[in-house]
Amino acid sequence: MPTRTQQQPQGCLTVLLKLIGIDLGKGQQKHPYRLRDDFLSAAELSFFRVLQQSVKEDLVICPKVRLADLFMVPQAEGSQAWRNKIDRKHVDFLLCEPATMRPRLGIELDDSSHAKQKRQERDQLVEAVFEAAQLPLLRVPATRTYSVLEITEQIHLNLAQGENSPLVEPQFHQGVPICPKCGIKMVERTASKGTRRGTRFWGCQNYPQCRETVPV
CATH class of the missing domain: 3.40.960 (Endonuclease; Chain A)
Structure with missing residues (x-):
């Protein structure tokens, strides 16, 4: 049993902080997140x-x-x-x-x-x-x-x-294809897996956000 001198009374500030999720006794802040009931109206x-x-x-x-x-x-x-x-x-x-x-x-x-x-x-x-x-x-x-x-x-x-959206054929600049989606130069890559492993191809610099490819 803790003695009277060991017991620390809780002040008003400590109680108020606990109400908003802050516990000074534990030295860390509780996350205040709750599940919304109106994800879809x-x-x-x-x-x-x-x-x-x-x-x-x-x-x-x-x-x-x-x-x-x-x-x-x-x-x-x-x-x-x-x-x-x-x-x-x-x-x-x-x-x-x-x-x-x-x-x-x-x-x-x-x-x-x-x-x-x-x-x-x-x-x-x-x-x-x-x-x-x-x-x-x-x-x-x-x-x-x-x-x-x-x-x-x-x-x-x-x-x-x-x-029915029209397909855009890639344009070339000094032998390097321009990505038909992003409009920037593509880079040469080599497939590392799958049935096309070892095959060289041109890929967009924005991969994986853009997966446009052009055969070498």
């Missing part, structure tokens, strides 16, 4: 269920995907400024191929907040980003009810448009 959850009926197992639905995780900016002067433009922005839903998780279609659910000027400026930027990256973007007005058939038709129409 009621409107987003309602539309998510419609998407499940529309795509079934043909596509994977990814909610709230950061644009910075979806798009890249090739290394060049001023590229950081372009990265900053998409920082802290996301697309409501992203449809991906199940086998490869290759992005196929972005979907924005437009509620009443999209009528505000600041929001419209943000929407114009997002549309420009998707267009530059040649990834289709479908905008759907938020309503109380949706037609699964209509949503399915819109998804298939946008997917078809994405598949």
